[in-house]
Amino acid sequence: MTGSSAGRERARPGGPGGGPGHGSGGERPDGAGSGGGREDGSGSGGERPDGAERAGGPERTSLSARARDAIRQRIADRTYPQGARLVEREVAEELRMSRVPVREALRALVGEGLLELLPHSGVRVRRLDRADVEHLYEVWEPLAVQASRLAARRVARSAPVEPPGVTALRASLDRAEQAASDPEGAREVAAHTAFHEDIVALSGNPMLARTMERLGGQLRLLFGMREEPEHMRAQHAVMFRYIAQGDEESAAASTLLHVRDSRTVALRSLFDDA
Structure with a gap:
């Protein structure tokens, strides 16, 4: 972000x-x-x-x-x-x-x-105010956690064959790392958004995908508004590792931490929260 x-x-x-x-x-x-x-x-x-x-x-x-x-x-x-x-x-x-x-x-x-x-x-x-940001995170948090859980479950059920979505997710993670040095931030916004979208795709749940698609525009807007500290970029790698291992609970827990850190950073950078 x-x-x-x-x-x-x-x-x-x-x-x-x-x-x-x-x-x-x-x-x-x-x-x-x-x-x-x-x-x-x-x-x-x-x-x-x-x-x-x-x-x-x-x-x-x-x-x-x-x-x-x-x-x-x-x-x-x-x-x-x-x-x-x-x-x-x-x-x-x-x-x-x-x-x-x-x-x-x-x-x-x-x-x-x-x-x-x-x-x-x-x-x-549209300008996002504080209530908009808080409401967006209230909806995104459970959906993002469930997407990671389902993605890891699908990987585990496909073992020893790796689903093609894992390759796409790995590529998104690599692009996000490469884009971190972009001074304008546009490539990083796109790569970060793609990483989360690829988790949803890997979940294999079309209803979840449609629901997340409705949030996608506002999430992109939010990602473009706020800073992303280095530790949050590192969280992507942790999320990917657990998903690729098929570890549902760890994938869900690492995603929950990431989304809550994201909320804290967004409120601090946009509204000067301590």
Whole structure:
């Protein structure tokens, strides 16, 4: 979990607060579109001339998902910092898409709690307050512990054959270690998030995976806001070792320690808790 809020925030052109949308004109996420050539083939007006987007077909769904993932990543790596107002037209230009899939992506991210609607002026990246952080940890803690427990159980039941998910988890751990020196912190945020996601994948429980996916955006936002001391990075290696050994109880206990340490660090770095 990565760098401090102050140290990681990067100013963006267009006005105070960073992020697109600080220029003229607050726009709603359902506004009409304009813009030049896009990777999806749109011209002026922002709509596809063949009507594929208006028809709501699979191509539009794919573009909307890509836009959603790209915006999530920009929020996580603080390209769009907390409080930044996002203007649909400008985000579409950045992503080289028409405005329709971007509009759908912004609406979806409002539903995920990453963005919030502004009266008559579009959306902005949500600021997490103390209650948000505490509530997030209250939900994440039991889910993370159960994910590690189930992942270790699956490894134990597969012995002596190692499930492929262990290899992916080991690779995530290696990437997190390599990314620790990244001065911007974006790679470490991505690697840390991937490590926890790979534990969930290894658990083999699709319902748990869907539940965690709903929390994923807010967890990425949180990981990008707070520092991660060296001892917490070392906890990843301990968690991995117990999971790879198929030791359920130790995997669960080490994950519980990690999540509670994470909560303490988050509250201290974000709200000056002693």
